[in-house]
Amino acid sequence: MRKKSNGTVELIGKNTSPIKVCDVINGKPKVKRKIKKDYIEFVLRYSIFHREIKRYNKKTFEEIK
Numbered sequence: 001m002r003k004k005s006n007g008t009v010e011l012i013g014k015n016t017s018p019i020k021v022c023d024v025i026n027g028k029p030k031v032k033r034k035i036k037k038d039y040i041e042f043v044l045r046y047s048i049f050h051r052e053i054k055r056y057n058k059k060t061f062e063e064i065k
Contacts, residue, residue, distance in 0.1 A: 009042070011061050019061045021054060039064055 004027030029044040
């Protein structure tokens with residue numbers, strides 16, 4: 001039996017404190033990172049029916065709503 005990984009997904013910058021995007025528990029969510037021109041986009045897939053998209057500013061790491 002293979003154990004799924006636990007941990008967190010964080011944004012780490014040079015002059016800023018780390019920002020926690022999400023927790024990974026038992027391999028959920030599946031995380032895809034897309035780097036766009038002005039922001040970083042994370043697609044968090046918890047199941048077939050539950051998906052979240054979080055966007056963060058590249059320079060300040062503030063969440064864009």
